Amino acid sequence: MFGAPVVVREKDLILKKTLLLIDGSNFIFRAYHALPPLSTSTGTPTNAIRGFLSMLRVLMKDVPTDYVACVVDPKGKTFRSDIYPDYKANRPPMPEDLSVQIPLIFEGVQKEGIPFLQIPGIEADDTIGTLTKKAVAEGFNVVIATGDKDFAQLVNDNVLLVNTMGKDNSWLNSEGVEKKFGVPPEKIIDFLALMGDKIDNVPGVPKCGEKTAAKWITEFGSVDGVIENAEKVKGKIGENLRSALGFLPIARQLVTIKTDADLSAEVPSLESLKLKTPNRTELLDYYNKLEFRSWAKELKKTDVPGEVKPLETSTTAQKRAAVGAAPVEGDTLDLFSQEQESETERTLEIITDKAKAKELAAHLEDLVTKDGFEFYVLADGSSQQEYMPVGVAFGTTDGKTSYVPIDNDVLLAQGLTLGTFKEIFGRVLEHKKPIKCGYDTKYMKHVFANVGINLAGVSDDVMLESYVLEAHRSHTIEKLAANWLKYELRGEEELLGKGAKKLSFSQVSVEKAAEFASERVFIVSRLNRLFKKALSDDAKLEKIYRDIEMPLSDVLFKMEQNGVLIDTKLLDQQTAQLNTKARELEEQAFEVAGENFKLSSPKQLGEILFDKMGVVLEGAKPKKTISGNYSTSEEVLSELAENYPLAKIALEYRTITKLVTTYTEKLPKMVDPKDGRVHTTFEQAVAVTGRLSSTNPNLQNIPIRTEEGRKVREAFISASGCKLISADYSQIELRIMAHLSADKRLVEAFKNNEDIHRATAAEVFGKERDKVTPNDRRIAKVINFGLMYGMSPFGLAKNLGIGRDEAKNYINKFFARFPGVHDYMERTRALADRQGYVETTFGRRLWLPEIHAGGARRAAAERAAINAPMQGTAADLIKLSMIAVQKWIEEKGLKSKLILQIHDELIMEVPEAEVDLVKENLPKIMDSVTELHVPLIAEVGVGDNWEAAH
Template sequence: MTFGKGCHLHLVDGSAYIFRAYHALPPLTRKSDGLPIGAVAGFCNMLFKQVEDSKGDDAPTHVAVIFDHSGKSFRNEIYPAYKANRPPAPEDLVPQFPLTRDATRAFNIACIEKEGFEADDIIATLAREAREAGGRVTIISSDKDLMQLVGGGVEMLEPMKGVRIDNEGVEAKFGVGPERVVDVQALAGDSVDNVPGAPGIGIKTAALLINEYGDLETLLERAGEIKQPKRREVLTGMADQIRMSRELVRLDENVALDFSLDDLELRDPDPEVLLPFLAAMEFRSLTKRIADTLGVDSADIPAPAPAEDTPEAPGLPPIDPDLYERVDSMEALARWVAAIHERGYVAVDTETTSLDEMQAELVGISLCVEPGAACYIPLGHKKGGADDLFGSDALAEGQLPLAGVLALLGPVLEDPAVLKIGQNIKYDAKIFARHGVAVAPIDDTMLMSYALYSGLHNHGMDALSQRYLGHAPIPIKSLLGSGKSAITFDRVEMDTAVRYAAEDADITLRLWQLFKPQLHRAKVTTVYETLERPLVPVLAEMEMNGITVDRDTLSRMSNAFAQKMAALEAEIHELAGERFNVGSPAQLGEILFEKMGLEGGKKGKVGKYSTPADVLEDLATEHELPARVLDWRQLSKLKSTYTDALQAHINPETGRVHTSYVQTGANTGRLASTDPNLQNIPVRTEEGRRIREAFVAPEGKVLVSLDYSQIELRILAHVAGIESMKQAFRDGEDIHAATASEMFDVPRDEMTPETRRRAKAINFGVIYGISGFGLARNLRIPRSEAQAFIDRYFERYPGIRAYMDDTVAYAKEHGFVETLFGRRIHTPEIGAKGPQAGFARRAAINAPIQGTAADIIRRAMVRMPGAIADLPVKMLLQVHDELIFEVETAAVDRAVPVIREVMEGAADPAVRLSIPLVVDAGQGANWAEAH
């Protein structure tokens, strides 16, 4: 069929399809060999939809999928820094690129790419040729750069939303018609592609200028007439850069192609080619669906032929727990030790009687030196198994003595020439440390996964094994049971323990072999090597140090809270006009929504009211009773979670509380604290702050607290380029007072505490993407007033809005955001709709700021042991932006400057901040006095 009038050409932006498919779907691997195929699966579904949609009056007669070539384009010769800021493709996406080309050809669709040119240039050339031949063109892409081609029979189709983009659509996007898109882009530049443009001029301003002067050349020739000094200076001084930017964004419509439009004629897929390809990819449901569409019995699908030019990937032995060795002699252990020395690394795991590393007893050790070669060394299994009601505390036979095992294995675990690999190895290191063995050096698969995939999934071993190895590990509940009848691991029968424990080491080694090379490919090696791995021993030492907690102080607080709760209950009953159970959401709901007639009441499935905190916070902006209930609930939580529960966490041997830090607990890099959680002790209320009085220093010592002052606001000022805010920080001003003065036009000497408090709430709220609803709750003011504050804030600091919009756009394009130190936080929900969309947007905006702050304090913690090594100082706790130390009283004046210097200089030399970091220090007999 000769291409001409009446023909309709579909040009599919293949590279955009690939990235959309990759970010839209969770990681997926081929079960037979672990090959990543998630993007290929999504790409094939898109191609199938393209085939199915190729019917009807508007169907294409010709179609092609165009890809970017892997090499550089002619634009790099014009400007070597072109696209220099773009991160490399995710490591698990790289092997999928050639497979998407194979998929295109398998669907019998023309697959096009050309060295030295981008896909957009080929699309531009084909669109021109089709237009000149009298045909229609639909470009299937959401790439704004292609909008310059629209018009004269060429339109765009946004594939996900099905929205068609014509001349009016382009004007709505750029403020100009397609013929002037290049001029606007040349001025506005493109941070993603590193097109410099005219600094300070965005899309809207560029469109205004082009519409006023007609075209870019006229604008540059008459730039001296522009009244705004900065704009005039940029346009006159950077005319050459702007013209160069125009050459970068202008698409080449004259690429020399070795085929004609006639070669792109639509062809039906060949089942004998397509179905074997899909079967080889192991897309079972898609294979069946397409087979049904093509009228082929899935049983008749021919087997895929092996590719002659593709070497066979070396396969790993299957995970078979029945093959693991039980080490029951010192001779056998000696053979394993020799194998470890020969290999140079070993995956190690411990089995214990408890998750509390400070009290758990060591039951056994598992080792693995190569996939499939794993063992378990039983040490502390008791006589009488899980089914023996009267099991003895005596050790079962056939085990090795702990002292002998550690004498032989301990030197290996401490050998600097042998790498010890673990999944959450901090736990195992603490277990060994309690037995006098200092495990080093280490690698941790949990932390590797965190550096690679933060935001995509959790990083527990079972989840990683199923996702990346296609193997479901033996569940621990099958050994220990659950609930009141659960047993401890020392009661597990030894042969059963071998299968479970050695499998953990085997899986850990396989994950390590998979993740280790990906760190470099994904460009997160620095994050892992400088922020994650070196923090493990630091946290382990802090956790083992623990902090002294005074039981008597907690008891007195608990009684005081009980009395205050009783007084609040009486006040609530008086406001309600009757007695009721304040702790009952249903009874409270009846009072609020039936008796008092307040709005917002909702009943659950059982017909009773729900009164969650957000509902009460809304009501508390206008009514006293819900405000008092919130105060009562706060005290109730403090009593149950801290003053009562903390007493149970005091270690009987040390008299201290030993929290455990979780490095992977938050997507942004913030540490989490468990058993007990010391991160969430409230500090906004007087009662919450009093909890800290129970954390005390031993005799002759004091607690010293050093806290970054407003670190997230400082980072926001830096990344958003808010000059007035940066200057206030440089001058050491009260930033909240400065913000209040800026926003409300109030002189500093007339500032009221209430005005400053409102500015402070907005300052911190904006970092977390607070809404008018949220600010109204925080300040307990009407929503309209709160929203007016936020609107005024963005008017005064427009750079913050620009930072937010740019960050969300980056997240949508790349599927992740980054901290200043290169930590990636993936944002898989950024394209979601409904309520989830707002949450995803706020998370993406906040992550680079909170994550950068978290990275800075991590860097400080990693450097701290070396800095305080010669001082009588112990680092005990980290709570967000604060570090707490135990210091001999006489050494405080020497210690504080050393610690402060480490913290204030923690960002250097990796990141040079445009604002100073300031650390406040305090000391006292207890944490409350020190903070």
């Protein structure tokens, strides 16, 4: 990108006649991929139809005009196929569930009163190009709605591009095109010819991207100029250019949009492109047929019998659908149909006066008994233990926002001093009645805690609301504003900059900081209204939010504050030992290779392995990656390690050096000098399965299968007079599999506390339990865990090192003995296919956006569909345990504290006087958070360090 595009709102258009041309083919695929699968009660898929018509509703609101055409590509070949037979030859076949929706989309466009064009032999681009030229000649402005950059070649003083469904929400004029692509509209054809078009299978210059194409055109003027000066371009890209010279004139023909196609039969005049009044009865039948209940309900309310106004509304829900947000409850995009966009204007008051601040605090305290308020905090600092508040924005339901700057420069203060702020606002912020709403409030609790304010009474967190509703999407506040409110919210980078020149919030003007924070608090208020409505309409999701995610946020805050004590001297010793080991491995590698090289370089390792040593993978030298190098990924090296010593050495070297750079060398630098502890951040709204993740530092990925990895855990120690206690759910995902499948044999095995892998081996191999060999048990263990992750016979064969037929036989035997598991898997695949998501035992919704994709992507989505309910249920269980344990600690007044959560394991730091009490009660609490068909068992260990307690 060459800078932000120029944004031209509709109010900037010259108010003469405007023709809106909609790139329908582009919209169809965007609509299909934006929404998860939806279908009618009879099984007709409707996600693309619903998404497409929702997009049109948004567009018709954003571009008010009476002249419109929705244009789509025709079936069959066009003149470009005559020029280049391979044009569009690499396009995969249209997904079946989309192809059946296409006629219904076309029908819907026409019933909505929008002129529809699909002209045989003429691509949509050329139809739009021709209509654009004709309209400008007749005195129209033209707006082309598309996400396709090819149309930038048509932009001029009378032609704009609009991409209201994109993240820019922008209108591009000529200046905007040049800023976006680096070349003006009249050079776009040459620009596209140099780059080529992968989607349409138009070859360009290999490895020539936007920057290179723009640079060449700027330097040489055009494709012709580039061809004439090709010898001047040096390096590999120059070689690529010279290899493509013969095709560049053809590429230019292929990417040029025609503006002189014969449309006279279909469009005798532009008056034929005027919006039509829809027939109310026909449109209502169409909505009812596709079970679009909200639109049918809306239509029934129209006052004029038999007629309805052309499509012109744009509710929050429709805008949300248009930018790709998943529906919240099956086919109910009408969930927010009554929630019209607020007409309330946002007001802002900057409060630097002590008397005014007291008035605001009194008003906020008054809201404790009423609607509550929203808040947003700006802070500076590099870690959660150092964040300091710079200002706080408060918002109320009337649209009023107030920004209170905080400044400790007593002489030149631009706001309240920290002491004054605490004196005035501390009471209302610490009030425990749940009336406060924010975004990422766990972070804000740290900010306030660092200055002695114990933030309490948080009723809602829009980040967590979004996570519960749509875990698979981004939950940044900017994305939420765009997806749900179609609002372009400025990011921090826009205000503060980036890199070495990035400012802090205290370095920008109070006015700019105030506007930034108040805009966010206003968005928080709007989002919270929508999210609360969505959650209240789904009892299971609301329970996940209210009973798990919100209380867990407070537990995680306490754990992050607690931190974990680190033995830095031990880690320094381990670093020295590991570095010595790494040097020894390098020497071994040099000896095997017969020369010195950089073992840490994937490129050099690949060249040694595959070029010099002639190593083969599956009988042949592997192909190079897109970077031009051989892959030496962990997967590749693991396959080679058994037969090629250098691959085995390289794997071990990587493991050792990663331990050094990620843990033994890095962790001591992350210790807080105030308490000698490392304070990780638990990310609550990242993993789609509901699992927590750990960052800064990541403590969840310390390898435990190697001796060196386990030694790292020895550096996590207890404080003087304390022990570490670890509690880990035993075989939790297998137990959940037994619960979900309700397979009788599997359930009984767990109820009888049997060795589940031995029990499986006995069933699969038809042996008595005491006759099962260690190898039998090993195979059964691989089968148990493999099937949980949807492993195929090929995967099992590869894992066990056996033939595919033998692996298939093992799987067949397993399913014959555990038919409930097979039935569960088949039911789950069908359910995922039908509704686009699966659920945990507790009702957490796990979306599968790729479930209707083709080939490997669909297969991966089906595997995820089987495993996600198990991972997600396990995540819910450990979260419920954390909440229950923290509640027990507080009720008993104990000094013990939770310090870490790693997958299915909880780690506590416990005073020696409380060890016996915690050791006895911790597993009881964890085992009783819910009832499954099989017992939950938490195993407990005690030690002076994490490894010893495990």
